[in-house]
Amino acid sequence: MRAPDGPPVTSGDVLLSIDNVSLSFGGVKAISGVSFDIRKGEIRAIIGPNGAGKTSMLNIINGFYHPQQGIITFKGEARSKMRPHDAADGGIARTFQNVALFRGMSALDNIMAGRTLKMKRNMFWQMLRIGPALAEEVEHRHRVEEIIDFLKIQEIRRTPVSRLPYGLQKRVELGRALAMEPELLLLDEPMAGMNIEEKEDMSRFILDVNEHYGTTIALIEHDMGVVMDLSDRVVVLDHGIKIADGTPQEVKSNQAVIDAYLGVAH
């Protein structure tokens, strides 16, 4: 909880809004008529029991799933669906619940890959790797090294990511997303499977990214302590339906949320 005494953070324009979105897979309704918004500069947590539809929600936001119904408005532009490429181009980056790094590449190359959209030199320049092409590569390497320093992963730059322990893989994955310099960063359980110490590090990084770079963050997390500490506002999903939305305090004391987590029958 970031402003224990002050009023809840309500300032900031709406960066992304989800209006009455529904998604189903065959007969399974993953999301039913959910609406909420994410404001510029906030950390917005999305919580809920297993299978609530949290990951599906992120997949809709960055265009990997296309909802059957509803409107997504990102930076003022309304769409019925995003295309992954447009989402990336528009400044949405993400990490995955099950680490989705490029396993055959080094940590450095993984993070460099995050710069793809920002690199403009065409293939023929890259082939020659002289002049502007080399300058561009060096310039982006500088940016990536800043991220590597920030995440304190200097020692493992050259290591193929498949050989890294899980906690470091998650960190590299965050680095790869940061390399895109996103406006909206979607984090799907960035601390799952970590020990206390690693969780603290990761929380620190998330807060720093939010504060120093002003990046808006949507965070899925099961650890309620972490959610209470980090987030400005929380949306709660259960069985694809939004059951609560508000500050961490409000949500914590919400009866529907308590029931959902305790498994009261609907």
Next chain:
Amino acid sequence: MFYRETGQFKTSYAADMQIFPIRQDRIALWVVLAIAFLGIPLLDQLQVWPFGGEYMLRAILIPFLILSLAAIGLNILTGYCGQLSLGSGAFMAIGAYSAYKFGTGVHIPLGLFNLSIPPLPVLPSILLGALMSAFVGILFGIPSLRIKGLYLAVATLAAQFFFDWVFIRVKWFTNYNSSGSVSAPDLNFFGYVVNTPIDRYLLCLVFVSIFALLAKNLVRGNIGRQWMATRDMDIAAELMGIRPLYAKLTAFAISSFIMGVAGALWAFVYLGAWEPLAFSIDRSFQILFMVIIGGLGSILGSFLGAAFILVLPIALDQVPHALGVPISVETVSHLVFIVTGTLICWLLIVEPRGFARLWLTGKEKLRLWPYPY
């Protein structure tokens, strides 16, 4: 102790981004290049063993260089971009026959209007031939957007059989030569005719060095990262703004261009006169084995794999003879199959990234030696 980067501090990212950031590796590269460009011609001039006669150049070094180039081409597609192809032979053939057509003049009667290109010099012929190969590569790459792995391999296999058939049946490609065999035009480069084995060797060496460098630049640049990202996790790549269409088709184009150059060199410089059989499915498999054994996703590995596949039959032939063990030709060819097959199985299980990765692991050990950590 001797192989260390200790004390070699990088003062800029440009220095850290060299092909071989460790000085010992750089020295090794220069030594290899010096041997290749100066040492071997000198030995040949002096007719010192093993260059007495032309066997070493004609039967080992020239095919080694050309097949390394083809392996680099396939490695870009299969090793870096993860698209399995069994059509290398076809793309080499397209390079070879197109270069042949450009070198001997292209005439396409189109009714009222005849398309006619006079015979071009060798160098533009080879490059245009490779361009044709790249073009066909893109066409056959389009299915890769929908199909993956084994299914894509079957599609490239279809390309292989289709072009085998085309170059046998469509007499236009062989200039209506009755035997179906064709001979390369003169290897005239800017007025200098390449003829002797050592000249042919140097010609191949120049081509291979240039294309290996260009390929290395590509794979360590932005496009190379896009290829590898597509190979390793296409969904995550797409969500980062990497377009699978662009990544895969550029890999097909570059890969078939390089294989086209290799095909043209194989026909013009190594064989001189050839038949469609020179680019059959056997060739495709030979190059695939080179890439698997040498190391998927490694330019160096392409050379190691080519060397191994070429030297193995020769070694299996010579070594028992030298030891006084009589061994028949059939036994040798069986042994080649057994050894290659076993090795591929072993590598696929133990070290899917081939000799190149074993080499890297070895270097890593050496760097830490004598302290294990």
